[in-house]
Amino acid sequence: MKNSTSLSWRALFFVFIFSALCVSGCSQAYYGAMEKAGIHKRDILVERVEKARDAQATAQEEFKSALEQFESVVYLENTDLKLAYEETSAAYKDSEEAAKTVSERIDRVEDVAEALFVEWESELEQYNSAELKRLSRQKITETRSRYGKMLTVMHRAEQSMAPVLTTFHDNVLFLKHNLNAQAIGSLKGEFSQLQKQITSLIGEMNRAIASSNDFLAQLQ
Incomplete structure (x- = not known):
């Protein structure tokens, strides 16, 4: 039994490693194909x-x-509670999907950025001029620093969505289970909390958008 368990864990480990290599390989194959088409990692970033x-x-x-x-x-007042629940639930799902898209897009930014910096670092060895090599290394360092700051702000905005979705989900669920006027009244305090969270979220999003615009202006 012990050997069987050990083999199972080994199999899972190798599946994980294989999957990671496949994902990495797919990305590299994609970047290679785009490079041949004249679209470089910088453009993709x-x-x-x-x-x-x-x-x-x-x-x-x-x-x-x-x-x-x-x-x-x-x-x-005089709200159709069933319709109110359906519309609120739909609004929550739209927000959840939008949050998921943000996370996916940030992951894709990270993937190409790391590939780009690896490429730039490896190409430094191709310089014959020590001065040009120094200037290029300096440019890479500066760009990586600006990118790191942008990514930090992006992740902060991304993380600020989670508590909003949690609060929103709880309220939608409560509404589903309590379709009556008394339940609606008890949600007023929850609305105030949600309003504060979304106001904070929008502030984080605005900072992330501004940081992205700054990074793009410097990169281009």
């Missing part, structure tokens, strides 16, 4: 940062819309 920035702007709008929907349920 610019495009992916733009898409991550746009996804954050979309997420902002989705969260704002969700808050407005929740407010309409909490403060409007």
